[in-house]
Amino acid sequence: MTALKFDNLKNEGIENLPDRQRRNFLKLGFAITGVFAGGTILAVTSSVRRSFASSGDFLAQYPYKPHYGMLIRQDRCIDCERCKQACAKTNHVPAYGYRTDILERVRPDAEGQQREFIPVLCNHCNLPQCVRVCPTRATYKDRRNGIVMMNPKKCIGCLTCQMACPYNARYFNEEKMAVDKCDFCWEARLDRGGKLTACAAACPAQARIFGDLSRDDDPVHRVVHQIGRTVWVLRPEAGTKPNVFYTRG
Amino acid sequence: MRLFFICLICGLVLLIAGPGFAEDVDHGGDIHFKQPVVGVLFSHTLHVEELGLECDSCHEGLFAYEAGTAEAKDDFTMKSLAEGNYCGACHDGSTAFSSETRCAVCHEGVKGYKRALGLINAPEHDRK
Numbered sequence A: 001m002t003a004l005k006f007d008n009l010k011n012e013g014i015e016n017l018p019d020r021q022r023r024n025f026l027k028l029g030f031a032i033t034g035v036f037a038g039g040t041i042l043a044v045t046s047s048v049r050r051s052f053a054s055s056g057d058f059l060a061q062y063p064y065k066p067h068y069g070m071l072i073r074q075d076r077c078i079d080c081e082r083c084k085q086a087c088a089k090t091n092h093v094p095a096y097g098y099r100t101d102i103l104e105r106v107r108p109d110a111e112g113q114q115r116e117f118i119p120v121l122c123n124h125c126n127l128p129q130c131v132r133v134c135p136t137r138a139t140y141k142d143r144r145n146g147i148v149m150m151n152p153k154k155c156i157g158c159l160t161c162q163m164a165c166p167y168n169a170r171y172f173n174e175e176k177m178a179v180d181k182c183d184f185c186w187e188a189r190l191d192r193g194g195k196l197t198a199c200a201a202a203c204p205a206q207a208r209i210f211g212d213l214s215r216d217d218d219p220v221h222r223v224v225h226q227i228g229r230t231v232w233v234l235r236p237e238a239g240t241k242p243n244v245f246y247t248r249g
Numbered sequence B: 001m002r003l004f005f006i007c008l009i010c011g012l013v014l015l016i017a018g019p020g021f022a023e024d025v026d027h028g029g030d031i032h033f034k035q036p037v038v039g040v041l042f043s044h045t046l047h048v049e050e051l052g053l054e055c056d057s058c059h060e061g062l063f064a065y066e067a068g069t070a071e072a073k074d075d076f077t078m079k080s081l082a083e084g085n086y087c088g089a090c091h092d093g094s095t096a097f098s099s100e101t102r103c104a105v106c107h108e109g110v111k112g113y114k115r116a117l118g119l120i121n122a123p124e125h126d127r128k
């Protein structure tokens, strides 16, 4: 039950990127350094200081307070799956379901490290497709923190959200008779005073950094906005403005 | 309970004799560690046949001959490797790449471990 598949990812060059997409990313405060797999994964580096040194525009990118997000340090993941186990235990995820998963990419022709593991989860998008399509508003964007929440009582199990989510982050929970998904451990941890998601707390490699993008001194914010660092998101072409970022090193 | 012991004994026999049955070689084959995290591959083929190391290079002090000995110890950790123990004796950044870099060269993960046990197939993509 893998969430996403990435076949033969390769850098396809930024020349092929539509101008509009390039401009949108600049608006978000990123310069584009490379496109992977036909734009499925887009590498961006922070150009925030250059484009938005003191602009109010930019602040609007993080409309929530706190504005939760996650940084995945992709080259550190070793697929030990402690995050998955911790998530399942904390959130009572059944064996047939998942709230987070680890993808594997193997490049036998690569120099050096030929294998890479890619943790994936709900991206808590700023423009969530799931929320847009849900007929009963069972899934919604929480105004307090930007988390994409589920209200299982309202869910009628139509699975429209599952179809709409570009990250395949949703599964149907037969016990709840409702769709279930990552809520950044809001119910199980954050709302009870916890500071970290179960997966971030369990990771022995610090591959998952959880934070509040609205704060300048936040570890995720700082990496995402670090000049010269390559940071990317998965499937930017879906236009959902995800809040899960990826980097290496 | 009796079934448990039979399984345990079969398991132990396979564990000790497994690599010997599988291939006719004079080294330990592939070791798939599962402690302290699941899925680290040590290849005797690579280290002995391709890199030409002697048994003594590691089995003199760093690792006992018996598989599972290092794993049972509390100090079989990345921290200890960084201090020059176990794999870290060579993987120090000068003799061989540092144990603090290129994680997934050795870490095959839960997926790699399950593949080794035949529980899942090789990844469909990128297979050459």
Ligand code: SF4
Residues within 6 Å of the ligand: A121, A122, A123, A124, A125, A128, A129, A130, A131, A148, A164, A165, A166, A167, A168, A169, A170, A181, A240
């Ligand atoms: S990743 Fe999927 S479930 Fe999460 S907010 Fe985006 S569209 Fe919705």
Ligand code: SF4
Residues within 6 Å of the ligand: A076, A077, A078, A079, A080, A081, A082, A083, A084, A102, A117, A119, A202, A203, A204, A205, A206, A207, A208
């Ligand atoms: S716990 Fe960390 S290193 Fe292990 S699989 Fe999860 S993200 Fe990767």
